[in-house]
Amino acid sequence: MSSEVAVVYVLTALGLVVVALTRLRLRADDAAGRTRVARRLLDLHTGAGIAALVIWTVFLVAPADTALGGDTVGIVGLGFWWLVVVAGIGILLRWLPSSGRHASAGAEDSWSGGPALSLLAHLGTAAGVCVFTWAYLTSVV
Numbered sequence: 001m002s003s004e005v006a007v008v009y010v011l012t013a014l015g016l017v018v019v020a021l022t023r024l025r026l027r028a029d030d031a032a033g034r035t036r037v038a039r040r041l042l043d044l045h046t047g048a049g050i051a052a053l054v055i056w057t058v059f060l061v062a063p064a065d066t067a068l069g070g071d072t073v074g075i076v077g078l079g080f081w082w083l084v085v086v087a088g089i090g091i092l093l094r095w096l097p098s099s100g101r102h103a104s105a106g107a108e109d110s111w112s113g114g115p116a117l118s119l120l121a122h123l124g125t126a127a128g129v130c131v132f133t134w135a136y137l138t139s140v141v
Contacts, residue, residue: 019049045087052080088122
């Protein structure tokens with residue numbers, strides 16, 4: 001196994017961690033951030049994340065000469081990963097400061113004192129998905 005392929009496998013596992021921890025961190029009504037995250041956005045992030053993980057992992061482990069290891073499966077998996085990134089960026093928007101007479105103070109939780117964990121996770125996922133796309137386009141995987 002080449003080092004590029006190993007990086008893709010490690011980033012895939014880290015994607016699982018990001019999807020799971022995002023769900024755990026935001027499931028409560030008093031989750032960290034300036035405002036609550038829309039339930040549908042969190043469900044989109046989790047659902048697309050699960051689909052991306054399953055489809056992308058099947059694509060990675062299936063032999064290339066089978067239907068499951070084919071180009072279509074890889075493209076669908078990448079599509080779901082990009083959907084996770086878009087939903088993750090939407091989730092990050094909850095940290096933007098709000099102003100005005102009816103603005104509420106930001107909530108914090110025991111995970112961190114601010115947006116650092118969310119930024120690391122979701123911007124790291126975006127970088128990882130760029131690596132996945134590069135690996136797919138250059139036939140590394």
